[in-house]
Structure formats: C-alpha cells, structure tokens
Amino acid sequence: MLAGQRQTMILDEVRRTGAVRVSDLVARLGVSDMTIRRDLDALARRGLVDKVYGGATAVGGRSIDEPGFEAKSMRQLPEKTAIAEAAAALVRPGTAIGLSAGTTTWTLARHLDDVPDLTVVTNSVRVADALQSAGRADRTVVLTGGVRTPSDALVGPVAVQALRSLHLDVVFLGVHGMSPRAGFTTPNLNESETNRALVEAATRVVVVADHTKWGVVGISTIAGLDEADVLVTDDGLPEAAAGELRERVGELVTAGRPAAAAAAAEVGA
Known part of the structure; x- marks a missing residue:
C-alpha cells in the first residue's frame, strides 16, 4: 500500500x-x-x-479554528466536485457574479470554463487564478484588495469598501459552518465582515457547503439561513437537517457525487 x-x-x-x-x-x-x-x-x-x-x-472544532487552504482542499473532494457542478449550472452567460474565498468556491471556479461573457468579483487569489487559467478573452476577473487570512481570503476595510460599491447578479458563498441558531458562519471576524459585504452586493445569494458543515459554528455569523436564495450541498446531509434547511432557505439543491469521483473515493478509502 x-x-x-x-x-x-x-x-x-x-x-x-x-x-x-x-x-x-x-x-x-x-x-x-x-x-x-x-x-x-x-x-x-x-x-x-x-x-x-x-x-x-x-x-x-473551536469556533475560532481556521484551517489553511491546503488542509481544507483535501477534505470532501468528491462532494465539493458534485456541489461545484450543480452550482455551475446556475451561472448564466453575460452576468456579473461574486465568488467568496474558500475551497468549494475555488472548485466551482474551475467548473466555469464553458460559461461565456462573465464578470467575476472575488476576494480570493486562488479563485482569481483558477478563473484566469481558462484563458477566455470574454471574461473579466476583479480581485479585491485586503489582508490575507490563513484560508487565503482577502479581508478587511479595503475589501469591504470595494464590495460596497458593486452590484452583482448572484454571489456564491462558501462557509465554515451552518446551523439553525447561528446561520452561516466563519471563524474569522474580518472575513465575516467581508462576506457580509458580498451578500449585500448580491441580487441572489447561493451558498455552497458540503454536509460536514452542518452543525459547525464559527465565531461570527455571515448571514441567516433564510438569507440564502439557494443552498447547494451534497447527498451526505442527514434527512433531518435537509428538512430543516428546506424550511429556512429559498431552495435546497442536493448534488449526488459524480460516478468517477465516487469510484476514486472508494479506491482511496
């Protein structure tokens, strides 16, 4: 082995x-x-x-624990791929979208290569790099400034000020945790403020979060569950949690793991 x-x-x-x-x-x-x-x-x-x-x-699992990008990118890979594919189907050509920092939104960015005429605003260098690597001449990528966190988000007053002047058709928001009491949360206070600015800039908010985020509570709330127009998660979410989320979010989308990704996970297990 x-x-x-x-x-x-x-x-x-x-x-x-x-x-x-x-x-x-x-x-x-x-x-x-x-x-x-x-x-x-x-x-x-x-x-x-x-x-x-x-x-x-x-x-x-403390509320202020913030794993680095590399650590998080190794977790729930098949689930993130399924979520990214489902979320990418919600992106329309010719729109202005926002992508928060995070490994799920980074995975989503890599599934947008076939969507033409996009303007994408992000506070993540990793997400911006993934978007630029497609080499599309009809794509504009706007990267906010800010101070870098352990999870490679750009946060703080510079990022917030940039976002407050923008109007986006849809924002895709990655989160550290989600719970009935705390809503969608993060372990970083500055990132919470920046993500709230992203939410406020959006006409429509789509949260992308795998099933392991359910019941996890970070120190700061980004938004309540009812502020999500759509929540895209995977089929590992317990049915009780899915039922509660259906009552709170605008729409719950449950993505099954792609066959290839599921097979790869079985081989590595």
Missing part, C-alpha cells in the same frame, strides 16, 4: 471516530510503529490532524 493511500485511510478513521491510536493502526494496516508515526507527522504538517501522545485526534 502506498503512503498516500495509507494516510487517506488514517484520515478517514480520524474523521469517523475523532481519534486514532498508533497501536491500533499498526495492527490494522500491518506496518511498523515508525511508519504510522511518519504518516501522522505528514498529516499533522498539512493541518489535517492534531498529534497527541500515542496517536492523533481530529483537528479541533
């Missing part, structure tokens, strides 16, 4: 149970204690687990 496959299995177990022991992984995977410790070191360096004595735990 390759190191990458082994680390994927370890990470899946950490996310399923919340913690793993080195001794248990040695027995399960049939490799040495030292190999498992190297795997945990590699996962910890990427911000995917927290190393503890004798094993590792899931990355802390």
